[in-house]
Amino acid sequence: MPSRSDDPVGAALAHAATLIAQDVRALAAANPVVLIDGRSGAGKTTLAAELAASWPLAGRxxxxxxxxxxxxxxxxxxxxxxxxxxxxRPHGRGMLGTWRRWDWERETEAESHAVDPSLGVIVEGSGILTAATAGLGDVRVWVESAEDRRKARALARDGDAYRPHWDRWAAQERRHVERDDPRTLTTRIIEIP
Structure with a gap:
């Protein structure tokens, strides 16, 4: 198994998770909200998983x-x-939230999941940093990476299921970046090789 020093992307994501954990700890809040945005293949999902695994507060x-x-x-x-x-919005009001999972194969909503307002939340995904969401996020992260590297990682991860949709998804991400300017809404920008 290669070490982190042999994997610059993994090392950058691990370092970023450490920095964000410090940001969370500095908030002195029991139930902080972390929003992680970036374009497809930038490393949002891996970063969010690393942060969740090293969550610096008591409880999950x-x-x-x-x-x-x-x-x-x-x-x-x-x-x-x-x-x-x-x-x-429910979390910010101290209320129980409920979201429905989208079933990609059936193209319909599936089971519901509860969101406990007493616990912290990490929401990661392209588009999450907007003027409307930023005020509800305590730590707001933009993950930046070059398009050729992002595309290679995304297609290596999702392969033929994603390949025919890359351009149409990228167009939506471009609109989000142009309209919402998420980099200006962040508390931290992460550069991934």
Whole structure:
């Protein structure tokens, strides 16, 4: 098994998770909200999983991927709206939230999941940093990586299931970046090789 020093992406993500954990600890909040945005293949999911595994506060953290909320390949904006209504606003009011998983194979909503307002939440996914969501996120992260590297990682991960949809998904991400300027909404920007 290669060491972290042999894997610059893994090392960068591990370092980023450490920095974000410090940000969370500095908040002195029992139930912080961490929002992790970036374009496809940037490393959001791995970063979120590393952060969840090293969560610096007592108790568990709830990790929610927007991939579970997007209603299909044209649903970037709708997935963010769902996260706002079903997760972030209820959590911010101290109320139980409930979100429905999107079943990609059946192209319909599936089972419901509860979000405990007394616990921290990590929401990761393309599009999550907007003017509407930023005020509900205590730590707001943008993950940046070059397009050629992102595309290679995303297609290596998801292969033929993603390949025919890359361009249409990338167009939605471009609109999000142009419209919402998520880098300006962050508390931390992470550069991934």
């Amino acid at each position: 953290v709830q990790l929610i991927a927007l991939d579970s909320l997007y209603p299909g390949w044209d649903g970037l904006d709708a997935g963010v709206d769902r996260a706002l209504e079903w997760i972030l």
